[in-house]
Amino acid sequence: MSARPANGAVGLELANRAVEAAVAAGAGAAEAYAGEATTREVRVYGGEVESLTAAAQRGVGVRAWIGGRVGYGFGTDLSPEGVGTIAARAVDAAQVADEDEFAGPPERAGEVPELAGLSDPSIGEWPTPRVVELALAVESSALEADPRVVAVEQAVYFDSADRVAIASSTGLAGEFEASSCYAYLQALAEGAGGRETGLGFGLGRGPAVLDAAAIGREGAERATAMIGASKPSSRSCPAVLDPTVAASFVGIIGGAVGADAVQRGRSPLAGRLGEEVASEAFVLHDDGLTPEGIASSPLDGEGVPRRHTALIEAGRLQTYLHDTYTARRAGAASTGNADRRGYRSQPSVSASNLVVRPGSAGFEELLRQAGEGVYITDVTGLHSGVNPVSGIFSVGASGRLIRDGELAEPVREFTIASDLVSMLRAVRAAGAASRWVPFGGSVSTPCLLIGEMAVSGS
Amino acid sequence: MSTELIDAGVAAKVVARALSSGGEFAEVFAERRSGLTMTVDESRVESVQSGTEEGAGVRVIDDGTTYFAHVDGLDPAELERAASEAAGALRGARAEPRALQAAAASPQPIERRPEDVPPERKAALLRELDDRGRGEGGEVAQLRASYAEARREVTVANSEGLLTGDDRTRVRIGVQAVARRDERAETGAETLGGHRGFELFDDDPGAIAAGAARQALTLLDAGAAPTGSMPVVVGGGFGGVLFHEMTGHGLEADHVQKGASVYAGRIGETVAQPLLSAYDDGRLPGEWGSDAIDDEGTPTQKTLLIENGRLTSYLYDRLRAERDGVPSTGNGRRESFRHLPIPRMTNTYIAPGEDTPEAMIGEVERGFYAVSFAGGQVDPATGDFVFGVSEGYLIEGGKVTRPCRGATLIGNCRDALAAIDAVGSDFWMKTGICGKGGQHIPVGTGQGHVRIGAMTVGGTEL
Numbered sequence: 001m002s003a004r005p006a007n008g009a010v011g012l013e014l015a016n017r018a019v020e021a022a023v024a025a026g027a028g029a030a031e032a033y034a035g036e037a038t039t040r041e042v043r044v045y046g047g048e049v050e051s052l053t054a055a056a057q058r059g060v061g062v063r064a065w066i067g068g069r070v071g072y073g074f075g076t077d078l079s080p081e082g083v084g085t086i087a088a089r090a091v092d093a094a095q096v097a098d099e100d101e102f103a104g105p106p107e108r109a110g111e112v113p114e115l116a117g118l119s120d121p122s123i124g125e126w127p128t129p130r131v132v133e134l135a136l137a138v139e140s141s142a143l144e145a146d147p148r149v150v151a152v153e154q155a156v157y158f159d160s161a162d163r164v165a166i167a168s169s170t171g172l173a174g175e176f177e178a179s180s181c182y183a184y185l186q187a188l189a190e191g192a193g194g195r196e197t198g199l200g201f202g203l204g205r206g207p208a209v210l211d212a213a214a215i216g217r218e219g220a221e222r223a224t225a226m227i228g229a230s231k232p233s234s235r236s237c238p239a240v241l242d243p244t245v246a247a248s249f250v251g252i253i254g255g256a257v258g259a260d261a262v263q264r265g266r267s268p269l270a271g272r273l274g275e276e277v278a279s280e281a282f283v284l285h286d287d288g289l290t291p292e293g294i295a296s297s298p299l300d301g302e303g304v305p306r307r308h309t310a311l312i313e314a315g316r317l318q319t320y321l322h323d324t325y326t327a328r329r330a331g332a333a334s335t336g337n338a339d340r341r342g343y344r345s346q347p348s349v350s351a352s353n354l355v356v357r358p359g360s361a362g363f364e365e366l367l368r369q370a371g372e373g374v375y376i377t378d379v380t381g382l383h384s385g386v387n388p389v390s391g392i393f394s395v396g397a398s399g400r401l402i403r404d405g406e407l408a409e410p411v412r413e414f415t416i417a418s419d420l421v422s423m424l425r426a427v428r429a430a431g432a433a434s435r436w437v438p439f440g441g442s443v444s445t446p447c448l449l450i451g452e453m454a455v456s457g458s
Numbered sequence: 459m460s461t462e463l464i465d466a467g468v469a470a471k472v473v474a475r476a477l478s479s480g481g482e483f484a485e486v487f488a489e490r491r492s493g494l495t496m497t498v499d500e501s502r503v504e505s506v507q508s509g510t511e512e513g514a515g516v517r518v519i520d521d522g523t524t525y526f527a528h529v530d531g532l533d534p535a536e537l538e539r540a541a542s543e544a545a546g547a548l549r550g551a552r553a554e555p556r557a558l559q560a561a562a563a564s565p566q567p568i569e570r571r572p573e574d575v576p577p578e579r580k581a582a583l584l585r586e587l588d589d590r591g592r593g594e595g596g597e598v599a600q601l602r603a604s605y606a607e608a609r610r611e612v613t614v615a616n617s618e619g620l621l622t623g624d625d626r627t628r629v630r631i632g633v634q635a636v637a638r639r640d641e642r643a644e645t646g647a648e649t650l651g652g653h654r655g656f657e658l659f660d661d662d663p664g665a666i667a668a669g670a671a672r673q674a675l676t677l678l679d680a681g682a683a684p685t686g687s688m689p690v691v692v693g694g695g696f697g698g699v700l701f702h703e704m705t706g707h708g709l710e711a712d713h714v715q716k717g718a719s720v721y722a723g724r725i726g727e728t729v730a731q732p733l734l735s736a737y738d739d740g741r742l743p744g745e746w747g748s749d750a751i752d753d754e755g756t757p758t759q760k761t762l763l764i765e766n767g768r769l770t771s772y773l774y775d776r777l778r779a780e781r782d783g784v785p786s787t788g789n790g791r792r793e794s795f796r797h798l799p800i801p802r803m804t805n806t807y808i809a810p811g812e813d814t815p816e817a818m819i820g821e822v823e824r825g826f827y828a829v830s831f832a833g834g835q836v837d838p839a840t841g842d843f844v845f846g847v848s849e850g851y852l853i854e855g856g857k858v859t860r861p862c863r864g865a866t867l868i869g870n871c872r873d874a875l876a877a878i879d880a881v882g883s884d885f886w887m888k889t890g891i892c893g894k895g896g897q898h899i900p901v902g903t904g905q906g907h908v909r910i911g912a913m914t915v916g917g918t919e920l
Contacts, residue, residue, distance in 0.1 A: 045716065051524035051798060054543050058530055059511065074509035076530040086509075093496075093506035096577040100502060128547065153718040153839060188718060188839055197718075197839045231914075234685055264500060265600050266636060268643075346507060384833030384846025385866050389636050390643045394683075394866040394916055396835075396844030413842060415866045415916025456685040456916045 010036035010058045012175050014078060015167035018062050021087035023169055027064035027094065029105040030087070031168035031302065034060045035343040039160040040128065042135045045152070049132055061343040064090035068099040072346040105170045106302045106324040109334060113305055115298050117291035118178040120206025123159050131157050134212050135183060141216025142187040142200065148227060149220045153197065155185035159207065166303040174299045182438065183210050187219035191227035198223025199244075199378075203294065203438055222377065225400065229410035232401060232457040238373035238428070239416065239453040240366050240402065243435040245376045246356065246448045251440015252386055252393075253284065253420060254351035257311050257319075258337070259326035261349075261388070268391030268420055269317060277317045278424035282448070283357035284312040286321060288336055293353030295442040301340035301347040309335045311354075312424075323349045356445035359430035366431055366449045368405035374455055375400045375407060376416065391420035397455075414457035426451040462613075463488045463623070464514070466558050468534045469615035472516060473555045475541035477617055480550020481518040481525075483776075485616040486541070487753060488514040488532055489795040493608035494577065498584035500600075501592075506577070515795040516540045519777065520548055528796050556619035563750040563757065565625040566743065568655035572607035572629055575656045580605050583631070583659060591635050591667035597678060598671045599643075600636035605629075607656075614755035622755045628653050628746065628900060630889060633667045637674035644680070644863065646673025647832070647848065651889040651900070653748045673830075673849050676861050683865035683917030684852060689825035690867065690913040691818055691853065696830050696888035698903035701736060702806050703834040704843045704871035705729075707894070709763055709771070710789075710801040711778035713838040720841040720872055721769060730767040730875045733811055737762055738773055740788055740804030746889035747805040747902035754790035754799050761787045763806075775801045793897040800895060805902030811881025815907040818880040825853040826915045828867060841871040866916040874910055882906030 015032040022030035036058040043050040060083060061074035071093025075086040126134075139155035159181035167173045184201035200219030202210045241249070253269075261267035269277060278284075288296055288306030300306055302324055310318045322330065323338035326349055339350030361369065376399040385395035394417040401408040418426075431446035464472075469486055476484035492510040496503060514537050515528035527543035529536045572580075587603040606629065613623040630651030637644050648666035652658050692700055705721070713719040721729070740758025742748050751757055754776050762770050774782070775790030778801055790799035819827065827850060834845035847865040851858045887904035 049523045051526055052547055053526040053528075053798070054546075055526075055528045055796065056530065057528075057796065061509075070504070070506075072505070072507040074507070074511075076511045076513060089508045092577070093494075093508055096496065096506045096581050097504050098502040100504065151717060153713075153716055186718075186839075195840055197837055264602075265638075265643075344509060344511075346505065380835045380837075380842075381833070381844035381846055381866060384831065384835070384848075385844065386846075387643075387645060387864070389645050392864050394846070394864045396842075396866060396868050396916070398842075413868055413870065413914065415844075415868055417864060417866075417916065456914075458687065458914075 010034045010163055010165060012165045012167055012173055014060060015165045018060050018083050018087055019167050019169050021084045022062050022064045022090055025088045025091040027091050028067060029065040029169045031063045031105055032060055033340065033343055034165045036163045037160050042132050042157045044135045044139050044155045047136065059343040060086060061346065062087050062090040063346060064094045065103060065105055066094045068101050068103045069094045069097040070103045071097055074343050102325055102329040104328065105168050106172060106304050107170050108172055109304050111305065112174055112298050113289060115289060115291065115296060117205065118176065118296065120179050120208065122206035122208035123161055123179045123181065126207045131207055134207055134210060137212035138183050138185050138216045141213040142185055142220040145217045145220035146224045148189045148191045148224050149187050150190045151188045153186040153188055157183045166299060168303060172303040174303055176298050178297060179205050180294050181207055181210065183215055185216060185219045187223040189223035189227055194227065196223045196226035203436060226398060226410045226412065229398065229412040231413045232411040232455060234456045236452055236454050238370040239450045240370050240373065240375045241448045241450065242377045243445050243447060244437050244439060245379050246445045247437035247443035248379055248382055248440045250354050250356060250443050250445055252388065254354045254441055255388060256391065256420065257321050258349040259320040259322045259330060262320050263326060263329055266389045272317050274316055276315045277421050278312050278315050279427045280315045281359060281429050282312060282424050282427040285310050285355045286337065286351050287355050288352035290353060292436060293442050295352040300336045300338040302338040304334045304336045304338060306336040306352060321349055321351060323347060351441055353442045353444065356430060358432050358434045358446045360432055361429050362432055363447060366429060366447055367402050367407065369429060369449055370402045371405055373402040374411065375402050393417060393419065414455055417454045417456065423450055463490060463611055464532060464537065464613055466621060468537065469621060470558050472537045472541045473615055473617050475538050476516050476518045476545050477553040477555055479545045479548035480553055481520040481548055483519040483617055484555065485614065486514055486516050486537065487795055488613045490611045491794060493606065495604065495606045496580060496584065497602060497604045498588045499602045501588050503581045503584055513795045514540060516544045517798065518544045518548065524798060526798055555617035558615055558621040559619050561620060561622040563622050563624055565750050566653045566748060568627045569657040570655040572627065572656050583663060586664050587631065587633055587667040590664035591633055591671040594668055594671035595675050597637045597639055597675055598635055599638040601633065603631065603633045603667060605631050612753065616755065620755045622751055624750045626653065626749055627655060629656060629658055631663060631666065633670040635671040635674045637678050639678045642678060644674045644677035646670040649889050651746050652744045653746060654744045677863050680861035680863040683850060683862035684826060684915055685917040687912050687914050689822045690910045690915065691822065691825065691827045692908050692910065693829040694882060694884055694906045695886045696890065696903055698807050698905040699831055699834055699890055700845060701808050701905060702803060702901065702903045703836040705875055706803045706806045707836055708838045708841065708871065709773050711772045711774045711782065712801050714772050715778055715781060718839040724769050727769055728767050729769045730764055730878060732767045733881050734764060734767055734878055735809040736764040736807065737809060738789065738803050738806045742805050745805045745887055745902045746900050752788045752790045753792040756786045756788040756790060758788040758804060773801045773803060775799050791899055793899055797897050802894065802899060803892065803901050805887060805904065807887065807904035808881060808908060810883045810885040810906050813880040813882050815882055815884060818882065818907060818909040819853055819858060820856040822853045822856060826865065827851040827853050827858055836871065843871055844868045862917065864917065868914045868916050874913055877911040877913065878908050879911045880909035882908065
C-alpha cells in the first residue's frame with residue numbers, strides 16, 4: 001500500500017506561494033513550512049495482523065511578522081484559496097500578539113550542509129507484506145526466546161517518508177527528504193505468581209536495518225528478568241542507568257539547555273554558562289548532522305543549517321541551544337535548533353540528536369565499580385515526577401540489585417530521587433557501548449554509573 | 459445534526475468502495491478540526507496560532523484484521539482513493555453495505571461560540587490571568603497562561619447503515635506559575651476547561667491563576683517529602699486521575715481481551731471496599747470528556763464500572779464489544795481522523811461517598827495528603843503505577859502540618875484500590891489529557907477526597 005497525496009506537490013513552489021500570500025495579506029515578513037508524509041503502520045497480535053494503516057498527510061504552516069508581532073496559521077487546504085486563507089490567518093494572529101523586540105524572520109545563515117543517507121531506499125523497496133512479516137517475526141522471536149513469555153501485548157512496525165520545504169521573504173529557501181522507521185513490542189512474562197512486561201525496540205532510516213529477532217529477544221529478556229521482583233529497602237547507593245533510562249534523563253537535560261527555557265527563567269541550568277555542572281565523565285553534544293540520528297536534517301525547522309554543538313565538556317556547560325529568536329535575544333548566533341512537529345506547530349528551541357560520549361568501561365566493569373547498588377532498567381512517571389524548573393525529580397523505577405559487583409535479584413515499585421545537576425556531577429563513568437534510543441527525543445547514550453542515588457522502597 | 463461534512467451519497471459510495479474486496483464492516487470517519495491557541499508569557503501575549511484541518515479515515519474490518527487509510531482533505535475522489543487503499547490488501551468478494559439511515563445526535567449546547575468572540579477578548583483574558591497570578595506575591599517570578607479553543611465537526615457512516623455526526627466545541631485555559639526565593643524554584647499549575655463555549659469564563663476565570671500562584675508559593679516553604687508506607691488522603695477533582703490510571707485503563711476492553719489487564723476475567727468479583735462505586739459517563743453536560751456520540755457513532759452513555767466494590771463492566775468500542783458479544787459502551791474514541799478508534803475513558807469518576815475530608819484526615823496519626831497531581835502512569839498488564847504529587851502535605855496527629863515537595867506515590871492498583879477506606883461527599887470534576895497508544899484525547903476525572911489506608915510515598919527524605 002502506498003498513499004500518495006493529490007492536490008499538488010508539496011515543495012518550494014507551494015512554500016513560496018504561501019509566503020507571497022502572507023505578504024499580500026499585510027505581513028511585513030513571512031515564512032512558510034510545507035510538509036508531506038507518507039506513512040504505514042502494522043500492528044500484530046497472536047500471529048495475526050491486528051491492523052494495517054496507510055496514510056498520507058500534507059499541509060502548510062505560515063509565520064507572519066508585523067514589526068515585532070508574530071502570528072501563525074496552518075491548514076491542509078493547499079488550493080490557492082486555501083493557502084490564501086492560511087496566510088491571512090497568520091496575519092490576523094500577528095495582530096493579536098504583543099510587540100517583541102527580538103521577534104523577526106531568520107536570515108540566510110551559512111552554507112547548507114550536504115547530508116547523505118537521510119532517506120533509506122528500503123522503505124520504498126519493501127512491500128507491505130514484507131514489513132508485516134517483520135512485525136510477525138518481532139512477536140514470534142519474543143515468544144520463542146523464553147517459555148515464560150506467555151504473550152506479546154502488541155508488536156508494531158511503523159515507517160514514514162517525509163518531505164519538507166521552507167521558504168521566507170528574507171530569501172531563505174530549502175527542501176529535503178528523510179525517512180524513518182521503528183519496530184517495538186511489549187512482551188508479557190509470567191512466573192513466581194506474577195506478571196511482568198518488557199519493551200524491546202529498534203529504529204533506523206529503513207526496515208533493512210531492523211533486527212526483528214534482536215527486538216523480540218530484548219522484550220523477552222526485559223520481561224523475564226523482572227520475574228519475582230520485590231520492593232527493595234530504602235538506601236542511598238550507586239546506580240547504573242541502562243541506555244533507555246539514561247536517555248530519558250538526557251532528554252530532560254536537553255530541554256534545560258534550550259535557551260528559551262533559560263531566558264524565561266525555567267531551567268535549572270539558567271545562569272550557569274561556563275560553570276561546572278557535571279563530572280568530567282559526562283560529555284554531551286547536540287549533533288544535528290549525524291546520519292544515524294533520526295533528528296538529523298540539513299535545515300532546522302526555520303530553514304537555518306543544522307550543526308554540531310558541544311554542550312557539556314570537561315564538566316562545564318559550554319553553550320545553550322538557540323533558534324533565531326533566542327539567539328537575537330542573547331546576542332548570539334542560532335545553533336540551528338529550531339524544531340517543529342510538522343506544519344501544525346511553529347518552531348521552538350529543541351535539541352536535535354543528543355549524543356553522550358561513550359567511556360571505556362564494559363558493562364561488567366561498570367557493575368564492578370558500582371559494587372553494592374542498583375541497576376535501573378526502567379523509569380516511569382517522568383512527565384509528572386521531574387520539576388523542569390528546579391531539576392528536582394522523584395520517579396518510579398525498576399531493575400536489579402547489584403551485589404558484589406554483579407547483577408542480583410530484580411526489584412520494582414521503588415522511586416529514585418535527586419536533582420539533575422547533582423546527578424550529572426555524580427556520574428562516575430560512562431559505558432563503552434552506546435545505543436540510539438527514541439526516548440527523550442533522539443538520544444545516543446551508553447550506560448551511566450551514578451556514584452550516589454536516593455532509592456526509596458520499603 | 460451535522461452531516462454536512464460529506465453528503466450521504468458520497469458516504470455511501472466510499473463505504474461501498476471500502477467493501478469492494480470483501481470485509482465484514484467498513485466505515486468512513488470525516489472530520490474538520492479548527493482551533494485557536496495563544497499564550498501570555500513574560501506578561502506578553504504571543505504564540506497566537508490558528509488552523510483548520512480536514513480529512514477522513516476509512517477502515518475495513520475482515521476476520522479480526524483492521525485495514526485503515528487516512529487522507530487529508532474531504533474531496534470525494536480523495537475519500538474514494540482512501541477506501542481503495544484500505545481495501546487494497548483484501549482479496550475477497552465484494553460485500554454489500556446496508557443503505558445509510560441518518561441518525562440524529564444532539565451535540566452539547568454551546569451558548570457563546572468561541573470563534574464569535576473577538577481574539578482581543580481572549581488576549582485580555584490571558585492578561586487578566588497574568589495579573590491575578592502575579593498579584594499573589596512578589597515571589598511569583600514567572601507566569602505562563604494559555605488559551606485554547608477547538609472545534610471538531612465529525613461525520614460517521616458505516617456499512618451497517620449508520621450515518622450520524624457531532625459538533626464538538628471545547629475551550630480550556632491553563633496557568634503555570636514559578637515562584638522563586640533565593641536559589642529555590644517551585645511551580646504550580648491549574649486548568650479550567652469544558653465541552654463548552656466562551657461562557658465557561660464568565661465566572662472568575664482568574665481564580666485558577668491565583669490558585670496556581672499560591673501552589674508555587676506554598677511549595678517555597680515545603681520540606682522534604684516523607685518516605686515509606688502510610689495512609690494517603692487524596693484531594694478531589696484531579697485526584698480522580700488516580701482512579702483513572704490505576705483502574706480505568708485496566709477496564710479498557712483492548713487490554714482486557716489480551717489478558718494484559720489485572721482486571722481480566724474479574725467481572726462480578728470484589729475489587730474494592732463496599733463504600734466505592736465508580737462510573738464512566740460521556741454524557742455529563744458541558745464536561746471536558748463529554749461528546750454526543752463516540753468516534754464510531756455510538757451514543758455516549760453512563761457506565762457503572764464498580765458497584766459497591768464489585769466490578770460490573772469494562773469499557774468497549776465496537777470491535778471489542780463484538781468479540782465479547784456485548785453492546786459497545788460508546789467508548790470508541792480517536793484523537794483525529796488520522797487514528798483508529800480504541801476503547802478510551804470519557805469522564806471517569808468515583809461516585810460521592812459519605813465522609814468529610816476533615817474526618818478522614820482527623821483519623822490519620824501519620825500520613826500524607828496529596829492535594830493534586832502533576833500526572834501519573836500505569837502499566838495495565840502488571841497494575842504498577844506511579845504518580846507525581848504537585849501539591850502535598852504531611853499529616854501528623856490528625857492534622858495537616860507542613861507542605862512537602864517532590865513526592866511520588868507508587869504502588870500496584872490491586873492493593874491500592876482495595877485499600878480505599880473512605881470516600882468524600884465533596885465531589886468535583888477536572889480536565890485532563892490522556893495519552894494511550896500515541897493518541898491524546900480530552901478526559902474528565904473526578905471524585906471527592908478519598909483515603910487509601912496504606913500506600914508507598916517515595917519522598918526525598920531517607
